[in-house]
Amino acid sequence: MQISKKILIFISLLLICILTFSIFQLLRIYTEKEKSISQFKGLKNIIENTSVQTENENPQYLKLKEKNSDFIGWLTIDGTNIDYPVMQNTNDSEFYLKHNFDKEKDRHGIPFAASSSSIPNGDNIIIFGHSMKDGTMFSELQKFISPKFCEENHSIMFNTFTTSNVYDVIMVFKISESDTEKFPYYTYTSFDNITANNYLSMASQYSIWNNNKTINNDTKLLTLSTCEYTLNNGRLVIIAKKRAD
Numbered sequence: 001m002q003i004s005k006k007i008l009i010f011i012s013l014l015l016i017c018i019l020t021f022s023i024f025q026l027l028r029i030y031t032e033k034e035k036s037i038s039q040f041k042g043l044k045n046i047i048e049n050t051s052v053q054t055e056n057e058n059p060q061y062l063k064l065k066e067k068n069s070d071f072i073g074w075l076t077i078d079g080t081n082i083d084y085p086v087m088q089n090t091n092d093s094e095f096y097l098k099h100n101f102d103k104e105k106d107r108h109g110i111p112f113a114a115s116s117s118s119i120p121n122g123d124n125i126i127i128f129g130h131s132m133k134d135g136t137m138f139s140e141l142q143k144f145i146s147p148k149f150c151e152e153n154h155s156i157m158f159n160t161f162t163t164s165n166v167y168d169v170i171m172v173f174k175i176s177e178s179d180t181e182k183f184p185y186y187t188y189t190s191f192d193n194i195t196a197n198n199y200l201s202m203a204s205q206y207s208i209w210n211n212n213k214t215i216n217n218d219t220k221l222l223t224l225s226t227c228e229y230t231l232n233n234g235r236l237v238i239i240a241k242k243r244a245d
Contacts, residue, residue: 037136039101043085047074057162065161068101072119073160075111075127079153080140086127086158088113097128108137116189120160123191124199124221127158131227131236138226144172144238150209156240158222167222167240170213173206177233185237186225196221203239213241 046067047060064071070087077083087110089095096112099105111129113119129138143149154169175183183202191199196219204210220242228234 040084043101044083057164058159059161061159061161068103070096071101072113073158076157077140077153078155079149080143081135082138082140084111084129084137086111086113088115088117088119090115097130108132111138114186114189116187118189120163120165121220122189123196124189124223125158126186126189126223126225128186128225131229138224141224141226141236141238144169145208145236147209150211154240156222156224156238165222166243168213168243169238169240170211171200171203171207171239172209173203173237173239174208174228174231175206175235175237176231179206180235185223188223191217200239203237215241 043064046063061071061074064085068087070089071085072088073086075082075084075086085101087096087101089112093115094112095103097109098107100108100110107130109130111127114126114128117125117127119125129141131137131139131142133139143153150169150172156167156169158165158167175185180186183205185199185203188194188199195217196215199221200215222240222242224238224240226236228236
């Protein structure tokens with residue numbers, strides 16, 4: 001009887017510890033999310049309230065460049081909450097996978113361009129971002145799994161200091177880690193050795209939506225990449241074509 005009472009006390013204490021830990025984790029996740037959202041709102045306010053006369057097309061971004069020299073532009077996607085600055089660290093390509101705009105440790109990270117992408121006029125600008133379970137970063141790219149959503153929300157805006165570009169989504173594909181060995185899509189930032197058509201042809205093997213836009217040698221692409229959880233260490237990739245000026 002005495003032993004049973006001790007077991008019950010132990011189980012009760014264990015359940016209290018588990019509950020306390022769970023509450024702590026939920027509060028931590030909520031706090032991190034709110035901090036991330038607040039930071040991006042602050043950055044958005046800076047560019048919306050900045051008036052500077054320069055030769056740059058988007059001089060409002062200069063204030064953000066002063067705060068962090070790795071800042072290269074701003075990404076906005078129709079029909080989603082994706083409205084974020086984009087970073088590029090050429091010394092450590094994955095630095096912003098676990099750091100925020102202020103270079104503080106942050107599991108949310110911040111969207112960042114491949115170090116080999118030429119900004120703003122590269123053949124294929126590749127941007128990575130986490131698919132966070134709290135709905136931030138690139139999690140809403142999952143909406144592009146729906147063909148209907150692709151048809152109705154295909155515009156992507158990526159603005160830099162000197163350009164304001166609109167891209168139209170032309171392909172969505174899923175790819176597993178093992179398949180990226182055969183098609184390392186994240187390495188194709190320049191079409192010196194292959195054409196844009198060849199790149200899209202390889203990607204089409206894994207496509208879940210494709211609207212077969214015409215591509216030529218002068219076509220500029222934007223590729224967005226995030227995690228995909230139905231495949232083994234999978235990736236969801238969105239390819240968009242730059243709209244003619």
